[in-house]
Amino acid sequence: MEFVEEVVGRPPLVLGVDPRPRLHGPEPLTHIRRYSLELMEALAPRLGAVKFQTAFFEALGPQGFALMHELIVAARVLSLPVIIDAKRGDIGSTAEAYAEAYLQTYPGSALTVNPYLGSDALEPFFRAARQSGGAVFVLVKTSNPGSGLFQDLPLASGGTLYQAVADYLAQQAEQQRVGDWSRVAAVVGATYPEQIGEIRSRLPHSLLLLPGLGAQGGEALRGAGLLNSASRALFYPGGQPSVEEAVRQAERYLAVLG
Numbered sequence: 001m002e003f004v005e006e007v008v009g010r011p012p013l014v015l016g017v018d019p020r021p022r023l024h025g026p027e028p029l030t031h032i033r034r035y036s037l038e039l040m041e042a043l044a045p046r047l048g049a050v051k052f053q054t055a056f057f058e059a060l061g062p063q064g065f066a067l068m069h070e071l072i073v074a075a076r077v078l079s080l081p082v083i084i085d086a087k088r089g090d091i092g093s094t095a096e097a098y099a100e101a102y103l104q105t106y107p108g109s110a111l112t113v114n115p116y117l118g119s120d121a122l123e124p125f126f127r128a129a130r131q132s133g134g135a136v137f138v139l140v141k142t143s144n145p146g147s148g149l150f151q152d153l154p155l156a157s158g159g160t161l162y163q164a165v166a167d168y169l170a171q172q173a174e175q176q177r178v179g180d181w182s183r184v185a186a187v188v189g190a191t192y193p194e195q196i197g198e199i200r201s202r203l204p205h206s207l208l209l210l211p212g213l214g215a216q217g218g219e220a221l222r223g224a225g226l227l228n229s230a231s232r233a234l235f236y237p238g239g240q241p242s243v244e245e246a247v248r249q250a251e252r253y254l255a256v257l258g
């Protein structure tokens with residue numbers, strides 16, 4: 001089954017796995033591994049997907065990077081859809097290698113992508129998603145306080161830069177439909193609820209990943225194709241690893257999300 005089909009049949013909550021070694025005792029890699037596996041298993045029925053932030057695994061060195069790949073496979077064994085949050089973006093020939101590294105290696109999974117280099121840099125990801133049954137989440141309006149510096153810039157042709165990105169994606173999304181939804185998806189910060197509604201009207205067939213829930217001040221938002229994503233607030237509820245507390249936190253979010 002394709003990523004998009006799997007995700008839309010599941011709860012609209014995404015667990016972000018962004019491990020901080022200082023919270024995992026004297027043998028952090030061993031503990032991160034055990035905790036992540038236990039947490040994914042406990043939360044599985046309550047999740048739409050698991051999102052692995054590559055930066056935190058890269059920062060753990062070669063063994064940390066290997067651990068991320070092990071956890072991606074484990075998530076798939078638990079039948080959990082996977083989003084690899086690597087925010088890739090480079091010239092076309094390099095984008096092809098990134099697409100191979102993540103989308104082709106993990107069929108049916110999704111990758112976050114930065115649109116700044118333009119259409120020839122995005123197309124290899126879209127092609128790979130079609131071939132692998134995966135999806136591409138393109139940054140449209142990011143959650144951080146400084147996102148407006150470039151993304152909100154007004155264009156001489158009207159609208160803002162992020163709106164132009166959304167409009168370009170709408171054309172691509174139309175060509176990549178899998179039923180009601182598309183393999184071309186978008187990222188919009190949960191910290192910008194007004195823009196979420198506006199981008200939804202420009203991208204009616206794209207799943208919208210909404211990171212920033214909890215730790216960055218974003219709130220759970222209900223709506224078709226909206227994937228509410230929390231990393232710290234679910235992986236470290238109360239600031240510490242705790243499977244029991246994470247289950248309670250997920251239940252609280254799902255009570256709002258319906």
Ligand SMILES: O=C(O)c1cc(=O)[nH]c(=O)n1[C@@H]1O[C@H](COP(=O)(O)O)[C@@H](O)[C@H]1O
Pocket residue numbers: 016018053085112141142143144187188189211212213214215216229230231232233
């Ligand atoms: O693509 C993302 O997931 C992303 C986009 C965005 O606009 N803002 C954002 O915070 N993220 C990611 O979402 C996660 C947020 O982490 P928490 O603030 O701990 O929930 C991190 O992995 C970020 O890299």
